[in-house]
Amino acid sequence: MSNLLARDTDTHGITTLTLNQPERRNSLSMAMLDALSEALTDIAADDVTRVVVIAAAGTVFCAGHDLREIRDQLDSHEFQLALFNRCSEVMQQVVNLPKPVIARVAGVATAAGCQLVASCDLAVAADSARFATPGVNIGLFCSTPMVALSRNLSRKHAMEMLLTGEMISAVRAEQLGLVNRIVDESLLDETVHAMARTIAEKSGHTLKIGKGAFYKQLEMPLAEAYDYTAKVMAENLRADDAREGICAFLDKRKPEWKDR
The missing domain is CATH 3.90.226.10 (2-enoyl-CoA Hydratase; Chain A, domain 1)
Structure with a gap:
């Protein structure tokens, strides 16, 4: 450095x-x-x-x-x-x-x-x-x-x-x-x-998705932003960490992130 x-x-x-x-x-x-x-x-x-x-x-x-x-x-x-x-x-x-x-x-x-x-x-x-x-x-x-x-x-x-x-x-x-x-x-x-x-402490994969989507939707008209972020969330749900996080919440336990 x-x-x-x-x-x-x-x-x-x-x-x-x-x-x-x-x-x-x-x-x-x-x-x-x-x-x-x-x-x-x-x-x-x-x-x-x-x-x-x-x-x-x-x-x-x-x-x-x-x-x-x-x-x-x-x-x-x-x-x-x-x-x-x-x-x-x-x-x-x-x-x-x-x-x-x-x-x-x-x-x-x-x-x-x-x-x-x-x-x-x-x-x-x-x-x-x-x-x-x-x-x-x-x-x-x-x-x-x-x-x-x-x-x-x-x-x-x-x-x-x-x-x-x-x-x-x-x-x-x-x-x-x-x-x-x-x-x-x-x-x-x-x-x-x-x-x-x-x-x-959060899922690195989830943070990556969220940060990228935040800045991208800022530049869009309202309807386009909602359409885009709905697709982002649906895609996010396919990730291992989203499934783990939901199950951990419902099971009242700490999630074990895989960052994917």
Whole structure:
């Protein structure tokens, strides 16, 4: 694993990916994006990981793109396009990963860092965490972060963050739907891992089906979404774990998942 990104998997099948460049505010440089992409590709194929936690070392979760790197490449449109495309690919990897992803947010998450939080399935933040899409303040509108943000927040709330560039508190982020829970920073790890363990105890096959269907139906008209999800549920019932889960519930025993 790249020294930019630490990776650890515990006995519950919870894999933590830690952005590990605090001296650069854990910015999403091309190298960091490559490291994240490689890790997510590996995790998608492994049989051990059941839940992913994305965390960060230091006092900043992620400050977005590396502005020094961007400044050094200001005259290279090719690099700029490659950088934003790469970032977009990584965010879609998070969404398309067949395993739930939880953002563990301590400190500041801005621009593409806020985009990363919004791209995760769940997010738990310390009460001191703050969020912003401040690109407008430096003449670079947060257009790609807007994609993830607008799929989490209402239109007017997303536009307020994008147009003002102002920092919002963890409390406000929870109110707007950007994060699920806020806790005292001393309880952050405990809360994140309790949530991850709860999810990790479910059938991995069922989680894969459900996560994929959730994002797919969001883009459909109502009738089409119901037609699609009815087929998903009927197909889900053919799985060994669905049969085991129903029988275990009726027999009042704990299910034994086969993840198939």
